[in-house]
Amino acid sequence: MLRRNNYILAIETSCDDTAASVLKDRKVLSNCIADQNLIHKAYGGIVPELASRAHQSKIIPVVSQALNEANIDKKELTAIAYTQGPGLLGSLLVGSSFAKSLSIALGLPLIPINHMQGHLLVHFIEDKNIKVPVFPFLGVTLSGGHTQIVIVKRYFEMELIGTTLDDAIGEAFDKCGKQLGLDYPAGEQIDKLAQNGDPMRFDFPITKLKNYDVSYSGIKTAFTNFLKKQKDSTFITKNLNDLCASLQYSLVQIILNKIQKAAKDYNIKQVVIGGGVAANSEIRIQLKNKAKSEGWEVFLPPQHLTTDNAAMIGIASYFKIQKNNYGNISDSSMSRLKI
Ligand code: KG4
Ligand code: ZN
Numbered sequence: 001m002l003r004r005n006n007y008i009l010a011i012e013t014s015c016d017d018t019a020a021s022v023l024k025d026r027k028v029l030s031n032c033i034a035d036q037n038l039i040h041k042a043y044g045g046i047v048p049e050l051a052s053r054a055h056q057s058k059i060i061p062v063v064s065q066a067l068n069e070a071n072i073d074k075k076e077l078t079a080i081a082y083t084q085g086p087g088l089l090g091s092l093l094v095g096s097s098f099a100k101s102l103s104i105a106l107g108l109p110l111i112p113i114n115h116m117q118g119h120l121l122v123h124f125i126e127d128k129n130i131k132v133p134v135f136p137f138l139g140v141t142l143s144g145g146h147t148q149i150v151i152v153k154r155y156f157e158m159e160l161i162g163t164t165l166d167d168a169i170g171e172a173f174d175k176c177g178k179q180l181g182l183d184y185p186a187g188e189q190i191d192k193l194a195q196n197g198d199p200m201r202f203d204f205p206i207t208k209l210k211n212y213d214v215s216y217s218g219i220k221t222a223f224t225n226f227l228k229k230q231k232d233s234t235f236i237t238k239n240l241n242d243l244c245a246s247l248q249y250s251l252v253q254i255i256l257n258k259i260q261k262a263a264k265d266y267n268i269k270q271v272v273i274g275g276g277v278a279a280n281s282e283i284r285i286q287l288k289n290k291a292k293s294e295g296w297e298v299f300l301p302p303q304h305l306t307t308d309n310a311a312m313i314g315i316a317s318y319f320k321i322q323k324n325n326y327g328n329i330s331d332s333s334m335s336r337l338k339i
Contacts, residue, residue, distance in 0.1 A: 005025055007076050007077050007079075008078065008317055008321070009314075011080070011083070011098060011099050012082075012312070013092060016036040016091070017033050017308040018033070018036075019032065019033045019034075019308060021310035030069035031304070032310075033062070034062050039051075045184055074102075080106070080109070081320075082110070083096075083113055084096065084114060084115075086146070087145070109326045110326060110331075111317040112327040113313045114316075116141045118316045119275045119312055120141060121155060122305045122309075134270060135153060135154055136151055136152060137268060138151060138263050138266065139152040140271065140272070141275045142255065142275040144174065144276055146164070147216070149162035156319070162213050169254075172217075172220050173187035176224075180236055187279075187280065190244045190248055191244075191281055191282070194249075196241045197244050197245030197246070199248065199249035202247075203246070203250075204223055204246060205222050208257075216254065271291065271298045278306040279307065
């Protein structure tokens with residue numbers, strides 16, 4: 001039997017990016033994002049109430065843009081996918097309510113997706129620049145809210161073996177960046193400033209936990225105390241590049257050690273990373289080097305698919321559609337979802 005193509009509209013509003021994407025099966029036809037950086041910058045972090053309100057005002061324009069860029073009329077869509085969680089409750093509610101309403105209005109199946117699974121399944125998008133991994137592989141999600149190591153057995157069969165006990169890696173980048181006077185989110189700026197810095201100039205503690213869990217609050221506190229101890233008021237400006245490079249080096253080493261240990265213990269030959277911090281140039285270089293020396297293969301997402309986007313929700317939903325695994329409008333378990 002000849003199968004009809006799927007035209008999926010995916011919506012992602014878990015945090016501070018309002019995103020919509022249209023996919024034709026595994027191919028991305030459009031991927032639109034309205035970020036809220038200007039809104040939250042003044043507060044040095046995300047203000048949940050403001051994030052929800054911004055999603056409210058941006059969701060219709062972003063969805064319209066995604067349909068226009070894909071050159072698709074909403075009547076041609078065959079499914080609606082949305083981020084069910086984890087994330088900020090008010091932000092999730094905007095996307096899920098919109099997706100549910102549209103699915104009722106158009107009479108289309110509705111597919112709830114776990115945000116963290118989306119970050120990893122982005123590697124299954126059909127694109128000549130993306131190499132598709134083979135199951136089972138080690139999945140590592142590195143974002144502003146999560147740091148997780150999972151064994152990915154199948155698309156939605158992910159066993160969590162390690163997680164952060166406190167702050168996420170992206171959160172550590174952002175909070176330490178704030179101490180340096182950088183705007184939120186600071187990860188990308190630290191990455192850029194570190195390019196011209198010496199990673200060995202300052203020593204920050206690399207926490208060592210026994211299993212595959214990580215902790216990032218210790219290094220954040222050590223970094224803050226180190227800056228407070230400096231008597232010279234121009235210390236940060238004079239040493240900004242070296243501070244960024246040294247901090248970034250230590251933040252990356254913490255997770256790198258765990259990835260190496262997990263790949264070895266589980267005898268896994270493919271390591272797949274996802275999430276905003278997967279854009280970081282240091283982690284990308286270090287992982288490539290480790291892959292060579294340890295004999296595994298590393299899968300790095302293209303830069304534009306690292307930070308939050310709706311294409312990752314769309315691709316994850318494609319695999320649920322293959323299994324006729326749909327949600328319904330009474331799904332309500334939004335904020336407590338884990339991988
Ligand atoms: O996945 P994401 O867009 O949102 C969450 O799900 O949390 O990740 C956002 C995080 C922020 O903490 C941001 O500072 C960080 O990703 N980030 C980076 C870089 N680009 C974004 N961190 C380090 N280096 C980067 N180049
Ligand atoms: Zn994310």
